[in-house]
Amino acid sequence: MGAQNSQPFAIPDQEEIMTETGFSQASVLRLYQRFQALDKDxxxxxxxxxxxxxxxxAVNPIGDRIINVFxxxxxxxxxxxTFARVLAHFRPVEGPVSSESVNSRLSKLKFAFQLYDQDKDGKISRAEMLQVLRxxxxxxxxxxxxxxxxxxTVQEADKDGDNAISFEEFAKSVEKLNIEQKMSLRILK
Structure with a gap:
């Protein structure tokens, strides 16, 4: 009795996911359990x-855009x-982080930028900015x-005068924000 439950819980690609995302084994397990709970079928x-x-x-004004990133x-x-990789963008920064890390400042900025840049042309147009602000x-x-x-907002960020905000302009305009903490969720502790 109970022999089935004593075997290790197998999570597909667990070691690779931990390496890619920086999540601990316990966090990956909790994420996997959440994934399974969402996977009702x-x-x-x-x-x-x-x-x-x-x-x-559902209550987040840009929730549909966040969902689309998955x-x-x-x-x-x-x-x-993929579920774990996307959620890793919201993993709190703890100590020094390499620029290649999924939860580095650069990675978090790229993630935030793509929430605005819906047509994926590498620029945030006035219409895209207006849509998000609305x-x-x-x-x-x-x-x-x-x-x-x-x-x-567009005028202040647009340094090259093309009436759109490039990723570099976006990063420059938010350089004083603590994006590492603003894009962190403490749900995995």
Whole structure:
């Protein structure tokens, strides 16, 4: 009795995931359990519908954009490894981090940038900025005020005068923000 439960819990690609993401073995186990709980049909992968059931994402103004990051390159499902990689962007920074790390400042900035750059042209257009600000600020300001905020934001960040914000301009405009902490979730402790 109980012999089945005494065997080690097998998580696909566990060592590679730990290396890629910096998650501890215990964190990978908790993520895998969360993945399995979301995978109600026990398919071994998640769909957008599965992720839309997460309450925190449902109430987040850019939740749909965050969900879309799990489904790059037109994929309709995400496996556990991709799930862990995306969530690693939100892993708190502890001590020195290499620039190649998934939760480095550079990686977090690239992740944040792609939430704005929906057409994936490498620039945040005025329309893309307006769309995000409208989602985040909502009805708290008038359309005219929102247009002014958008114009000023793009104008201040756009150093080359092309009326769009490149990744380099985006990174420069948020250089004083503590992005490492702002993009961290303490759900895996």
């Amino acid at each position: 026990e398919k071994g992968y998640l769909s957008k519908d599965d992720l839309e059931g997460i309450g925190e994402l 489904f790059q390159d037109g994929r309709e499902t995400t496996d556990f490894r 989602m985040m600020i909502g009805i708290q300001v008038t359309d005219e005020q929102l247009e002014c905020i958008t114009d000023r």
